[in-house]
Structure formats: structure tokens, C-alpha cells
Amino acid sequence: MSPRVAVLGTGSWGTAFSTVLADAGCTVTMWGRRTEVTDEIRERHTNAQYLPGLPLSAAISATSDVAEAVAGVEAVVLAVPSQSLRANLAGWAGTLPREATYVSLMKGIERGTGRRMTEVISEVGAIDPARVAVVTGPNLAKEIVRHDPAASVVASASRETAERVAHLCATPYFRPYTETDVVGCELGGATKNVVALAVGMAEGLGLGDNSKASIITRGLAETTRLGVRLGADPLTFSGLAGVGDLIATCMSPLSRNHSFGVKLGQGLSVDEIVAETRQVAEGVESAESILALARSVAVDMPIVEQVAAVVHDGREPQEVVTALMSRARKSERR
Ligand SMILES: NC(=O)C1=CN([C@@H]2O[C@H](COP(=O)(O)OP(=O)(O)OC[C@H]3O[C@@H](n4cnc5c(N)ncnc54)[C@H](OP(=O)(O)O)[C@@H]3O)[C@@H](O)[C@H]2O)C=CC1
Numbered sequence: 001m002s003p004r005v006a007v008l009g010t011g012s013w014g015t016a017f018s019t020v021l022a023d024a025g026c027t028v029t030m031w032g033r034r035t036e037v038t039d040e041i042r043e044r045h046t047n048a049q050y051l052p053g054l055p056l057s058a059a060i061s062a063t064s065d066v067a068e069a070v071a072g073v074e075a076v077v078l079a080v081p082s083q084s085l086r087a088n089l090a091g092w093a094g095t096l097p098r099e100a101t102y103v104s105l106m107k108g109i110e111r112g113t114g115r116r117m118t119e120v121i122s123e124v125g126a127i128d129p130a131r132v133a134v135v136t137g138p139n140l141a142k143e144i145v146r147h148d149p150a151a152s153v154v155a156s157a158s159r160e161t162a163e164r165v166a167h168l169c170a171t172p173y174f175r176p177y178t179e180t181d182v183v184g185c186e187l188g189g190a191t192k193n194v195v196a197l198a199v200g201m202a203e204g205l206g207l208g209d210n211s212k213a214s215i216i217t218r219g220l221a222e223t224t225r226l227g228v229r230l231g232a233d234p235l236t237f238s239g240l241a242g243v244g245d246l247i248a249t250c251m252s253p254l255s256r257n258h259s260f261g262v263k264l265g266q267g268l269s270v271d272e273i274v275a276e277t278r279q280v281a282e283g284v285e286s287a288e289s290i291l292a293l294a295r296s297v298a299v300d301m302p303i304v305e306q307v308a309a310v311v312h313d314g315r316e317p318q319e320v321v322t323a324l325m326s327r328a329r330k331s332e333r334r
């Protein structure tokens with residue numbers, strides 16, 4: 001019998017990952033908060049708002065009733081915005097199956113608490129961390145649904161859980177590796193969105209590839225610094241969840257964070273860009289929470305600090321360049 005999986009969230013990545021699961025042999029029930037979207041997925045097998053032109057597998061159904069979505073599933077995949085996860089889980093209290101495996105697709109850090117998404121799942125859902133995993137890596141939804149080959153990481157404190165989730169989502173075009181460094185994988189995924197905003201800003205200001213490569217490399221350095229302070233393995237940041245996702249997100253016009261940054265660099269305000277795009281650019285919210293987390297453990301993150309100043313305090317992107325270039329000189333590796 002094919003494994004049954006619930007995917008909670010009908011946006012770009014929730015829908016794309018549902019197609020991966022279906023192609024890997026799972027029967028998938030998606031949950032979405034708008035019935036027009038769930039009706040469309042169930043009846044017409046499309047999700048025109050998020051993935052226009054993509055026919056969805058017959059193995060994917062959808063409902064706006066979360067109890068119906070999770071009934072009898074072995075895994076619950078969470079693909080809602082990072083900042084709404086806590087409220088979503090609280091609203092589903094008593095409905096979520098205790099014995100299931102929980103999988104986070106989200107790349108953000110919670111504002112106010114500095115928690116990673118798997119921490120929020122364990123805390124609010126009262127789920128044993130050994131039954132929680134995160135899937136992360138260079139996985140732009142629009143390329144995944146084209147079946148362009150890509151690799152990913154499934155990280156869980158339990159190697160067995162990571163292996164089971166990798167088995168559920170492995171296809172000829174989606175190759176999951178397993179990992180136990182959950183802290184490093186989640187920090188890599190969340191922080192690369194903020195670095196992509198900075199790279200996008202540089203592009204929007206008309207700067208070239210030297211500038212972008214410098215931001216990516218120094219962004220990786222500060223991400224690694226924070227990760228190591230919080231107990232991550234430094235090698236995780238040279239893997240798919242670190243440099244892999246950083247390259248994809250910082251260089252691709254398909255990335256919402258990169259595109260958001262380009263528009264900031266071109267002079268648009270945060271409110272103007274949000275009104276225009278109406279999709280999640282997780283780095284905008286996470287810039288502040290990652291900065292607070294870094295400050296709480298006395299880690300210097302100058303790029304994250306400058307991005308937070310632009311998106312939260314209205315600093316001009318051009319001022320960011322001056323601020324970063326006029327910092328006191330130091331050794332590259334300290
Ligand atoms: N897109 C990508 O390529 C990738 C994304 N990710 C990560 O996956 C996560 C989800 O992103 P993605 O699917 O792309 O985002 P989208 O913006 O495409 O979709 C967001 C989804 O969340 C729903 N939603 C919005 N607000 C709420 C809320 N308050 N409560 C419940 N549901 C809500 C939206 O519903 P509605 O339509 O009703 O607004 C929609 O279904 C993010 O953390 C992102 O960083 C990770 C890898 C790749």
C-alpha cells in the first residue's frame with residue numbers, strides 16, 4: 001500500500017513537494033486555508049496561482065479540513081509561512097496525529113523567540129524531536145516541478161527518521177541526502193534568504209559579480225559563525241543546506257528573496273514590493289529574528305544587520321554598501 005502523507009500549505013513549495021511525494025509513490029492530501037484553492041487542486045488538478053500550467057498528479061488530493069488531511073497519514077509535512085506556524089499548530093491542537101513523523105519545509109526563524117521551525121513543531125505540537133525532520137537545500141519550486149535534477153538534505157536528530165523521510169521523497173529527479181545536524185541545516189536555510197536579499201539589493205543597485213560573490217562568501221562566513229556558536233557542525237555549511245542553497249537563492253531570478261532584494265535596490269519600499277508580489281520572502285521577517293538570535297550569543301552578523309536595517313528601519317540600500325565597506329579591517333577567518 002502506498003504511504004499516505006499530508007502536506008499542510010498549498011503555496012509554491014507545498015505544492016511542488018507534493019508532486020515529488022506523489023512521484024515517489026505516496027498518496028498525498030494537501031491542506032489549504034482557502035477552499036477555492038483546495039477545490040481547484042482536488043477537482044481540476046491544478047494550482048494556477050502558485051504553479052500555473054502544472055498538471056498535478058491524480059495521487060494528490062486537497063481539503064480545507066485539517067482533520068481530513070491528516071487522518072491515517074504516516075507523515076505530516078508543514079509548508080506554511082514561518083511566522084504563522086505557531087498559530088497554525090495551536091489552531092490544529094488535538095487534531096494532529098501523535099504517532100506521525102513531522103517534516104518542516106520552512107526556511108525561517110520565528111520572530112520574538114528566535115526558534116527554528118522544528119523547535120516550534122516540537123514545542124507547540126508536543127512532538128518528540130526524534131520524529132521531526134527538515135527538508136532543505138537548493139530546491140527552487142519552479143525547477144523541481146520541471147524535474148530538473150536536484151539534491152536536498154533531510155535532517156533529523158534521529159537518523160532513522162531522516163532515512164524514512166528521504167525514502168518517502170526520493171525520485172529520479174529529487175535526491176535527498178540524510179543528516180543529523182538539524183541546527184546547521186535550519187540556520188543555513190533561513191540565513192541564505194537574508195543573504196539573497198543583500199545580493200539582490202547589490203544587483204538592483206547595478207553592482208557586478210565581484211560584489212555579489214563577496215556578499216555570498218561573507219554571508220556564508222557569518223552564517224557559519226552563528227551556526228557553530230549554536231552547536232552546528234561547520235561542515236554542514238559547505239553542503240547542500242549551506243553553500244548549495246546560498247548559490248541557488250542568491251543567483252536565481254526565480255528566488256523570491258533575490259527578486260525582493262533587486263526591487264529594494266531599485267528603490268521600491270518593502271510595502272510596495274509586498275503589495276506587488278503577494279508571496280513569502282522569508283528573509284524579510286527572519287532578518288530581524290536572526291539578528292536578535294546572533295546578538296543573544298554575541299555573534300557579529302554585519303550583512304544580516306544591514307539587511308534588517310533596510311527592511312525594518314528604512315535604511316537606503318546604497319548606505320549598506322558604504323557601511324559594509326568601511327568596517328574595520330580584520331583577518332578573513334576570524
Ligand atoms: N518556493 C520555494 O521554491 C521554496 C520555499 N521554501 C520554503 O517553504 C515555505 C513555504 O513557502 P512557499 O510554499 O514557497 O510559500 P508561498 O508564498 O508560495 O505560499 C504560502 C502558503 O502559505 C499559506 N499561508 C499564508 N499565510 C498563512 C497563514 N497565516 N496561515 C496558514 N497558511 C498561510 C498560503 O495560503 P494562501 O494562498 O491562502 O495565502 C500559501 O498556501 C517557506 O518557508 C519557504 O522559505 C523552501 C524551499 C523552496
Ligand SMILES: O=C(CO)COP(=O)(O)O
Nearest residue numbers: 137138139140255256257
Ligand atoms: O528556498 C528556496 C530555494 O531553495 C526558495 O527561495 P525563495 O523563497 O527565495 O524563492
